[in-house]
Amino acid sequence: MRRVLVLRPQPGASATVGRAREHGLDPLAVPLFEVEPVAWSAPDPARFDGLLLTSANAVRHGGEQLERLRGLSVYAVGETTTVAARAAGFGVGAVGDAGVDRLLASVAPDLKLLHLCGADRRQPQQPPQEITPVVVYRSAPIESPDLSSASGSIALIHSPRAGRRFAELVRDKGSIAVVAISDTAADAAGSGWQSTHVADEPSDEALLALAARLCNNPDPK
DSSP, rough: OEEEESSSOHHHHHHHHHHHHHHTTEEOOSSSSSEEEEEOOOOOOOSSEEEEEEETHHSSSSSHHHHHHGGEEEEEHHHHHHHHHHTTOOOEEEESSSOOOHHTTTTTTOEEEEEHHHHHOOOOOOOOEEEEEEEEEEEESSSSSTTTTTTOOEEEEHHHHHHHHHHHHSSGGGEEEEEEESHHEEEEEESSSSEEOOOOSSHHHHHHHHHHHHHHHHSOO
């Protein structure tokens, strides 16, 4: 069986490895980035109707400034983000499991949302809500990650930034199959790979299901 490289930062990498094993895959975590907090000040919560959280990292690294925002309802993308928000004492008003754009399309258009986000992020596409982004964390590149097992593998690309960095670091691109969480992530990885595939929806589960199909069929439909 082909090895599956999990390139996302910890602790997400370990979570994906666990899910990959449930799919019968042979995963190896090789994070390309390390998530770290960024100094920030919480704005006046009275200006907003809720918090938009697209990553659990915003809660993990938000620090003591989160306390000021505890009364705002959370609009969360993904189960992991939802669990982190609830564990931190936030109430969750809505959850989306297929990306931020679908979540925003499902909630009231007149909301004013504070988006606690990372320094490198994808902007929502023409959201009907008024969204104010505040950076609370960033992903710093890990120097010289051990990619000695990359040759012949299936590489899971969770973000455009990971796609670009992976393409810069590996040499034997022609033996590696790229499985990307979105078209944008696949485009960032560029060309020259053995094959490139995009998950049906932007979720970890869809990414792993595609990787599993690829292990059993070199040209999954």
